[in-house]
Amino acid sequence: MNYFPDEVLEHVFDFITSHKDRNSVSLVCKSWYKIERYSRRRVFIGNCYSISPERLIARFPGLKSLTLKGKPHFADFNLVPHDWGGFVYPWIKALAKSRIGLEELRLKRMVVSDESLELLSKSFVNFKSLVLVSCEGFTTDGLAAIAANCRFLRELDLQENEVDDHRGHWLSCFPESCTSLISLNFACLRGEVNLGALERLVSRSPNLKSLRLNRAVPLDTLQKLLMRAPQLVDLGIGSYVHDPFSEVYNKLKIAFQRCKSIRSLSGFLEVAPHCMSAIYPICGNLTFLNLSYAPGLHGNKLMKLIQHCRKLQRLWILDCIGDKGLGVVALTCKELQELRVFPSDPFGAGNAAVTEEGLVLVSAGCPKLNSLLYFCQQMTNAALITVAKNCPNFIRFRLCILDPIKPDPVTNQPLDEGFGAIVQSCKGLKRLSLSGLLTDQVFLYIGMYAEQLEMLSIAFAADSDKGMLYVLNGCKKLRKLEIRDCPFGDAALLEDVGKYETMRSLWMSSCEVTLGGCKSVAEKMPSLNVEIIDECEQMEFNLDDKQKVDKMYLYRTLVGHRKDAPEYVSIL
Amino acid sequence: MVLEKDLNLDATELRLGLPGSSEESLRISNKRALPNMNDDSGVAAAKKCDQETAPPTKAQVVGWPPIRSYRKNSLQTKKTEAETGGMYVKVSMDGAPYLRKIDLKVYKGYPELFKALEDMFKFKVGKYSEREGYNGSEFVPTYEDKDGDWMLVGDVPWEMFINACKRLRIVRGSEARGLGCVV
Numbered sequence: 001m002n003y004f005p006d007e008v009l010e011h012v013f014d015f016i017t018s019h020k021d022r023n024s025v026s027l028v029c030k031s032w033y034k035i036e037r038y039s040r041r042r043v044f045i046g047n048c049y050s051i052s053p054e055r056l057i058a059r060f061p062g063l064k065s066l067t068l069k070g071k072p073h074f075a076d077f078n079l080v081p082h083d084w085g086g087f088v089y090p091w092i093k094a095l096a097k098s099r100i101g102l103e104e105l106r107l108k109r110m111v112v113s114d115e116s117l118e119l120l121s122k123s124f125v126n127f128k129s130l131v132l133v134s135c136e137g138f139t140t141d142g143l144a145a146i147a148a149n150c151r152f153l154r155e156l157d158l159q160e161n162e163v164d165d166h167r168g169h170w171l172s173c174f175p176e177s178c179t180s181l182i183s184l185n186f187a188c189l190r191g192e193v194n195l196g197a198l199e200r201l202v203s204r205s206p207n208l209k210s211l212r213l214n215r216a217v218p219l220d221t222l223q224k225l226l227m228r229a230p231q232l233v234d235l236g237i238g239s240y241v242h243d244p245f246s247e248v249y250n251k252l253k254i255a256f257q258r259c260k261s262i263r264s265l266s267g268f269l270e271v272a273p274h275c276m277s278a279i280y281p282i283c284g285n286l287t288f289l290n291l292s293y294a295p296g297l298h299g300n301k302l303m304k305l306i307q308h309c310r311k312l313q314r315l316w317i318l319d320c321i322g323d324k325g326l327g328v329v330a331l332t333c334k335e336l337q338e339l340r341v342f343p344s345d346p347f348g349a350g351n352a353a354v355t356e357e358g359l360v361l362v363s364a365g366c367p368k369l370n371s372l373l374y375f376c377q378q379m380t381n382a383a384l385i386t387v388a389k390n391c392p393n394f395i396r397f398r399l400c401i402l403d404p405i406k407p408d409p410v411t412n413q414p415l416d417e418g419f420g421a422i423v424q425s426c427k428g429l430k431r432l433s434l435s436g437l438l439t440d441q442v443f444l445y446i447g448m449y450a451e452q453l454e455m456l457s458i459a460f461a462a463d464s465d466k467g468m469l470y471v472l473n474g475c476k477k478l479r480k481l482e483i484r485d486c487p488f489g490d491a492a493l494l495e496d497v498g499k500y501e502t503m504r505s506l507w508m509s510s511c512e513v514t515l516g517g518c519k520s521v522a523e524k525m526p527s528l529n530v531e532i533i534d535e536c537e538q539m540e541f542n543l544d545d546k547q548k549v550d551k552m553y554l555y556r557t558l559v560g561h562r563k564d565a566p567e568y569v570s571i572l
Numbered sequence: 573m574v575l576e577k578d579l580n581l582d583a584t585e586l587r588l589g590l591p592g593s594s595e596e597s598l599r600i601s602n603k604r605a606l607p608n609m610n611d612d613s614g615v616a617a618a619k620k621c622d623q624e625t626a627p628p629t630k631a632q633v634v635g636w637p638p639i640r641s642y643r644k645n646s647l648q649t650k651k652t653e654a655e656t657g658g659m660y661v662k663v664s665m666d667g668a669p670y671l672r673k674i675d676l677k678v679y680k681g682y683p684e685l686f687k688a689l690e691d692m693f694k695f696k697v698g699k700y701s702e703r704e705g706y707n708g709s710e711f712v713p714t715y716e717d718k719d720g721d722w723m724l725v726g727d728v729p730w731e732m733f734i735n736a737c738k739r740l741r742i743v744r745g746s747e748a749r750g751l752g753c754v755v
Contacts, residue, residue: 077635134640160642188642245720274718293646343637344647375637402637433638459636484635 010039019044038062046504048086052559053094064103070110072507072553074482076134079509081535083566089116096123104129117142121149129155136162144170155183165191172197181205185212187236187267192216203228212236215269220248226255236267240275253278266290273301283308290316292342303328314338319354319375326358330365338371356383363390371396379436380408384418388425397422398433404460407437414438420445433457443467447474455480468492472499482507490517497524505555516545518552522572529561530554530572659734665693665742676734682726689713693742700726710745
């Protein structure tokens with residue numbers, strides 16, 4: 001089979017970068033497997049419990065970049081107790097002991113301790129990039145270790161983590177010799193930062209392309225930073241409050257005019273809406289605008305800002321933009337591909353300012369739209385059908401009606417037909433989240449039409465087991481299925497247990513599955529970990545198989561039961 | 573459940589719960605206006621040990637709407653701040669050696685504001701009339717609005733005033749006479 005020396009094959013494999021493709025390459029034959037594994041530099045592990053660090057290290061000795069995901073997605077919404085798992089320490093410990101020259105670590109929904117960060121910072125000489133998304137468990141002390149010890153650090157990107165901010169001088173811990181920073185994002189930190197240290201750091205980082213500041217960075221510092229880094233491509237503004245007649249503001253206007261490369265803008269964690277005109281010069285080039293943390297920006301000021309952004313491809317916004325504001329988006333942003341509309345009042349009585357009207361307007365005005373996350377007050381079948389017709393290119397479609405079982409307010413019907421139109425029209429749909437009043441019918445449509453669907457999120461829907469069965473039978477490419485508060489029971493769960501081995505994971509909470517049903521799955525499929533999460537330990541008192549299970553999380557794994565589960569998790 | 577104090581029926585009542593526990597907290601959390609909520613899910617939710625026992629409205633279904641806690645906490649903080657954050661403005665008085673700052677949100681209306689200013693700077697505001705302003709007073713309260721114009725305090729409704737006011741200046745009556753006369 002091998003007409004070429006290994007080096008040639010390796011060179012060819014270099015051009016194959018997607019994880020999926022490289023995985024396929026490794027399955028062709030033994031010699032390709034061998035060449036592939038030695039030349040593999042980047043590995044993605046979607047569930048940290050599906051494999052062990054030791055096996056990873058054994059197979060890919062040349063590993064440089066590792067991506068790990070820990071907790072299940074519904075952990076984002078407080079459905080998974082804090083100490084459920086997803087600890088990164090064992091991975092870092094194992095990698096540190098090995099000869100792996102780790103350069104990049106990207107973590108999502110994992111528990112990261114200061115200890116792990118310190119070990120990380122001291123174990124890998126060429127460590128370059130740390131990206132933490134929705135993680136927790138660390139403090140600014142851990143960041144100080146990274147800053148102090150990673151001499152060639154290029155990227156420190158903290159996105160939406162819960163960090164215990166000790167207000168220490170972690171920024172000052174970057175040594176004078178550190179001049180390699182390309183990306184620095186600390187927007188999620190809530191504490192003060194040493195502004196002088198920040199200014200000096202930016203001054204000595206000529207390659208800095210991405211800088212996202214936290215709320216504690218005031219406008220005059222922003223102005224100074226921009227003057228020192230006019231080459232920035234991605235900017236996250238911390239505080240944007242002050243007097244529009246002041247000297248600082250004039251200087252800021254000049255600074256923005258010099259920043260000709262900014263394509264991505266976010267933050268405005270604190271904002272005075274009457275100062276937005278300074279930003280207009282950079283709006284025309286923006287491809288990404290994230291105002292989803294800026295509730296102070298709405299109404300006409302927001303509208304005016306958006307009207308300047310003609311090249312926008314991705315827009316993240318709060319629902320205070322209103323249907324009218326979305327109309328402005330539809331008229332202005334003809335290149336729009338991704339839209340996310342978040343609720344500005346998550347605890348309120350569901351008074352979202354956007355409805356189906358806004359979505360229809362955007363779908364009509366932005367034909368390139370392919371990714372949507374939309375929190376709204378209501379939705380109609382007619383609107384969804386129109387959207388499906390206008391935008392057949394959706395890859396991601398996530399709709400969240402604030403009242404999760406609300407029917408079509410015009411016809412009082414379930415939203416089955418609307419979502420059915422979406423899956424039928426959008427042949428490339430990979431991710432779907434449903435809400436509103438839904439019966440088994442919508443799942444029939446999903447099973448029939450959503451051939452490329454990989455991830456499905458269901459809440460408060462369906463009438464019977466049939467719903468779940470339609471999906472399991474129909475969606476051949478399904479990888480992640482997460483269900484809450486639906487009447488799916490053992491019959492659906494047990495229909496095709498082999499299917500779960502083809503998927504990454506299945507989450508079911510507040511459904512009708514019983515302990516006996518879960519045990520059955522575990523018995524038949526030793527390659528799955530079936531976890532029962534029982535926070536208040538009601539199961540201890542009652543081991544009856546007929547007992548309904550509150551939360552079940554099952555996932556395929558090559559390494560059996562994990563040893564770090566807390567007491568309230570039983571692995572069957 | 574009406575309890576007859578004398579008979580102490582509660583103590584002798586047959587119940588399914590553990591001794592000492594009451595059914596009430598379970599029932600309250602069962603009250604969700606959503607279908608497909610079988611008893612067990614309701615109970616399970618109730619058994620979130622550290623959950624508060626206030627009756628949940630639709631908006632308080634755990635994990636709904638599905639937004640990341642980080643985002644929820646951020647918006648909550650901002651809301652609280654917006655509600656409790658002050659509206660501080662500088663106050664200068666002609667002849668005073670330094671300026672002061674006051675929080676306009678603290679006052680419910682003009683009378684309260686004037687009382688505070690009078691206490692702070694030891695002067696008397698005098699009587700306000702729509703036609704003549706504070707004619708007759710030694711000192712007159714003025715403010716700078718969002719457009720940069722200097723206006724007489726008291727002409728517009730209180731809410732409008734506190735949203736427009738950027739700073740306050742208490743001028744000598746002699747200078748202010750111009751303000752009072754110009755309509």
